[in-house]
Amino acid sequence: MSEPRISMKEVEHVARLSRLELSEAEKERMRRELDSILAYIDKLRALDTEGVEPTSHAVPMTNVLRPDAPRPSFPQDEMLANAPERSGEFFRVPKIIEE
Amino acid sequence: MTLTLLTIHELGARFRSGESSSAEAAQAYLERIEALDPQVRAFLTVTRDQALTQAAAADVRLKARKPLGPLDGIPIALKDVLCTRGIRTTCGSKILERFVPPYDATVVERLRGAGAVLLGKLNMDEFAMGSSTENSGYFATRNPWDLGRVPGGSSGGSAAAVSADMATATLGTDTGGSIRQPAAFCGTVGLKPTYGRVSRYGLVAFASSLDQIGPFAKDVEDAAHMLRVIAGHDPMDSTSVDAAVPDYAAELGTGVAGLKLGIPAEYFIDGMDPEVEAAVRDAVKTLEKLGARAEPVSLPHTEYGLAAYYLIAPAECSSNLARYDGVKYGLRAPKARDIVDMYSKTRAQGFGREVKRRIMLGTYALSAGYHDAYYGKAQRVRTLVRRDFQQAFERVDLIVAPTTPNVAFKMGEKEDPLQMYLNDVFTIPVNLAGLPGLSMPAGFTRSGLPIGLQLIGRPFDETTVLRAAHAFERATDWHARKPPLP
Numbered sequence: 001m002s003e004p005r006i007s008m009k010e011v012e013h014v015a016r017l018s019r020l021e022l023s024e025a026e027k028e029r030m031r032r033e034l035d036s037i038l039a040y041i042d043k044l045r046a047l048d049t050e051g052v053e054p055t056s057h058a059v060p061m062t063n064v065l066r067p068d069a070p071r072p073s074f075p076q077d078e079m080l081a082n083a084p085e086r087s088g089e090f091f092r093v094p095k096i097i098e099e
Numbered sequence: 100m101t102l103t104l105l106t107i108h109e110l111g112a113r114f115r116s117g118e119s120s121s122a123e124a125a126q127a128y129l130e131r132i133e134a135l136d137p138q139v140r141a142f143l144t145v146t147r148d149q150a151l152t153q154a155a156a157a158d159v160r161l162k163a164r165k166p167l168g169p170l171d172g173i174p175i176a177l178k179d180v181l182c183t184r185g186i187r188t189t190c191g192s193k194i195l196e197r198f199v200p201p202y203d204a205t206v207v208e209r210l211r212g213a214g215a216v217l218l219g220k221l222n223m224d225e226f227a228m229g230s231s232t233e234n235s236g237y238f239a240t241r242n243p244w245d246l247g248r249v250p251g252g253s254s255g256g257s258a259a260a261v262s263a264d265m266a267t268a269t270l271g272t273d274t275g276g277s278i279r280q281p282a283a284f285c286g287t288v289g290l291k292p293t294y295g296r297v298s299r300y301g302l303v304a305f306a307s308s309l310d311q312i313g314p315f316a317k318d319v320e321d322a323a324h325m326l327r328v329i330a331g332h333d334p335m336d337s338t339s340v341d342a343a344v345p346d347y348a349a350e351l352g353t354g355v356a357g358l359k360l361g362i363p364a365e366y367f368i369d370g371m372d373p374e375v376e377a378a379v380r381d382a383v384k385t386l387e388k389l390g391a392r393a394e395p396v397s398l399p400h401t402e403y404g405l406a407a408y409y410l411i412a413p414a415e416c417s418s419n420l421a422r423y424d425g426v427k428y429g430l431r432a433p434k435a436r437d438i439v440d441m442y443s444k445t446r447a448q449g450f451g452r453e454v455k456r457r458i459m460l461g462t463y464a465l466s467a468g469y470h471d472a473y474y475g476k477a478q479r480v481r482t483l484v485r486r487d488f489q490q491a492f493e494r495v496d497l498i499v500a501p502t503t504p505n506v507a508f509k510m511g512e513k514e515d516p517l518q519m520y521l522n523d524v525f526t527i528p529v530n531l532a533g534l535p536g537l538s539m540p541a542g543f544t545r546s547g548l549p550i551g552l553q554l555i556g557r558p559f560d561e562t563t564v565l566r567a568a569h570a571f572e573r574a575t576d577w578h579a580r581k582p583p584l585p
Contacts, residue, residue, distance in 0.1 A: 014462050018458050020450070037520075043402075058558075074201055084428075094438045
């Protein structure tokens with residue numbers, strides 16, 4: 001067996017960054033699956049990309065500007081209608097800061 | 100007359116001559132959906148009342164001889180990733196089970212403005228991530244040609260609905276093949292326009308540099324009518340391009356005489372279904388008989404496209420899906436200790452396995468220490484894939500290839516994520532390069548499953564793609580075959 005491309009510790013770290021709670025079984029399965037996908041992706045290493053410009057977008061574009069004209073925005077009630085919890089005109093969330 | 104069998108142009112002609120009404124057509128489709136969809140399972144939501152109201156309004160216009168255009172009164176349906184004002188939009192995800200958008204996507208607004216009648220919202224792989232529609236958070240859609248097989252994905256509901264005559268036409272989205280692959284599997288026409296041709300405003304984002312909206316239709320002319328309505332610049336999407344939108348349907352009849360076709364060697368690989376290869380080679384011969392000239396071209400970086408895609412698309416997905424945090428809309432997990440715990444539990448409960456996998460892969464590829472080796476490398480490979488096409492299009496007008504290496508597979512057959520991803524090996528490079536691509540039926544296997552032919556054009560040259568597709572369709576009768584359904 002070759003060295004795994006991604007360790008359990010890395011899976012836990014990435015899950016934290018991704019804000020995903022994973023069970024122990026999910027972590028192990030995730031590690032195995034990511035490992036096999038990364039092994040496939042490794043074929044890119046064989047390709048010499050020295051001096052090749054990266055493409056982030058297929059259609060060449062620079063800044064797209066429009067006049068900064070005020071216009072009506074969505075009514076507050078409509079924007080809050082899908083919120084799982086609201087309090088008056090606010091989105092309600094669990095505690096963020098320590099007391 | 101069975102109205103559900105008709106194309107947009109056939110049904111529209113009957114509406115305008117007064118032989119049939121939009122209300123009759125809407126009713127016929129609603130009845131067919133009720134009878135057939137318990138088996139096919141293409142619809143997540145059926146908008147019966149709205150369909151009948153819209154059809155009645157269309158009939159008033161048609162009776163007054165003032166139709167809004169070729170789509171007036173035509174019953175259509177939409178992939179559930181396109182926002183519809185007042186109609187639940189789930190993206191096939193439990194995290195958006197109760198999400199009711201406050202606005203219409205631009206494409207929806209344009210279809211409404213053209214008089215189209217909305218039958219409902221269609222099933223899909225969760226957040227458009229998948230190639231079989233088995234990743235829906237609700238249920239799997241089945242292939243009308245064989246109910247034990249997948250319809251493809253992620254726009255599986257959109258393909259199955261057209262194939263089973265449960266809508267005249269539908270819209271889907273294509274990030275790595277999600278229109279063309281299900282079109283191939285279900286034997287319909289499916290068109291992914293050039294990136295930037297159609298506004299993405301109101302399309303719930305998966306991978307923003309690759310996502311594009313396009314039609315599924317019963318024939319090429321219908322796809323042309325649908326594209327005409329949805330295409331064009333939109334100030335709400337700064338990546339939509341301000342280029343003239345041709346009257347695609349009017350230019351269909353010009354044929355393929357003198358057209359130069361490129362046949363890429365890299366799209367005929369070991370392990371592909373020999374019946375698919377034979378059908379595509381036959382299709383090239385048919386196009387040659389119609390006056391086109393075929394020559395080999397090389398797209399040498401094809402085999403790297405898939406690997407680059409599985410870094411770029413998950414990277415963009417991990418960023419786009421950060422918005423599902425249980426605050427503004429969607430699910431919120433109860434009993435959280437604090438806000439980070441609430442985020443992590445909400446996302447754990449709301450997302451399915453494939454979505455979690457891609458968020459993890461994308462976050463990993465973008466994380467400190469790996470960004471250059473993975474994401475940066477993939478972007479450079481994307482340049483090479485794009486250059487391959489640019490060089491080929493210096494010599495040819497159109498690239499002709501299979502849509503997929505194989506035909507529709509059995510449900511549950513591809514458990515391994517990588518095996519599933521490999522299905523998209525011929526469609527992904529087109530997204531990386533931002534080109535228009537169309538899939539259309541070009542034959543059937545001996546077991547009766549549709550085979551897809553892929554036509555790839557220059558940027559913003561959907562006209563040539565549709566023209567060649569139309570010529571092929573007129574010379575064959577594959578599109579007229581119907582699946583073995585009641």
